[in-house]
């Protein structure tokens with residue numbers, strides 16, 4: 001067999017060259033670390049000085065408004081984390097117990113967990129051949145052959161269950177083919193939900209991701225492109241859904257100066273003011289962060305272009321990536337572990353992509369289409385250091 005393994009020595013050198021001078025000063029490069037470089041101290045201090053640290057305070061509303069402006073969404077509802085954002089997004093989309101929700105097997109576990117929280121069953125979808133994002137053509141073909149319509153609902157012809165939604169994920173900050181996926185959802189009566197946890201600052205055409213479906217979710221976990229410590233947000237362009245979102249994420253409490261009346265089972269998902277203060281400062285830095293992320297991506301591309309054994313993953317034409325996590329796609333037949341060992345040995349913090357969802361014990365009996373592309377990619381993808389300050 002031909003050895004197509006990554007020449008790790010050459011790749012390590014190229015990756016180090018791309019992150020000089022940071023690497024030579026610190027002797028390492030982390031995968032993705034927060035960059036605190038703006039008004040973070042000032043805004044957080046103000047919360048502490050005034051004791052407005054929790055679920056009331058001006059920063060929560062300001063953060064929601066600024067997020068809406070940044071993403072072009074009509075409403076942004078800040079919540080405690082991205083997983084809670086996904087859960088709330090599914091609830092307001094009418095996803096119910098025993099429905100199925102189509103979503104990729106190649107994603108972070110939070111996507112699939114959130115589907116399970118509603119009592120719905122994940123139904124796994126394959127990636128494209130050379131990119132972890134959903135293969136829209138393959139999905140369209142699959143739905144054509146394995147589902148039918150009954151009373152304007154999409155029915156899984158094998159299980160007989162309603163498939164109520166498609167949850168797409170913009171993996172590593174690269175936009176999915178939202179034109180094709182939007183069409184598929186219309187044709188098959190599926191609600192479209194975007195897991196845009198990794199996609200703040202990512203565009204399909206000139207529209208920010210998270211604006212294509214009914215609702216979408218963002219995450220501001222510590223390893224995302226910007227952070228609130230922990231946090232997330234739900235985006236929507238629908239006034240009624242926004243009202244519903246605000247209601248169910250604040251314990252479904254009816255507005256009243258002193259009475260505690262709740263008209264349904266709600267959730268305590270509202271983002272605290274402290275986190276929102278951090279978020280306001282981080283969001284101010286996003287244009288600068290995006291410029292730096294793009295420059296780093298281009299340095300990686302330039303340094304590794306002459307090398308064989310793998311290539312830096314690139315977003316599709318007509319999209320603008322936020323370049324959240326730079327990723328090497330190793331050639332077929334490569335030894336991923338050898339590459340990971342070599343990179344981590346010189347403190348280039350690198351890691352494989354997540355274990356595929358359909359291989360995890362709690363999800364290995366759920367419906368799925370052929371997942372051969374995701375299986376193939378999972379063997380070959382490595383994330384490399386991508387912090388904005390590199």
Ligand SMILES: *Cc1c(COP(=O)(O)O)cnc(C)c1O
Nearest residue numbers: 081082083108110111197219221
């Ligand atoms: C980070 C992430 C989430 C979850 O966000 P948390 O804020 O960590 O709960 C969901 N989906 C994807 C694809 C993510 O990367």
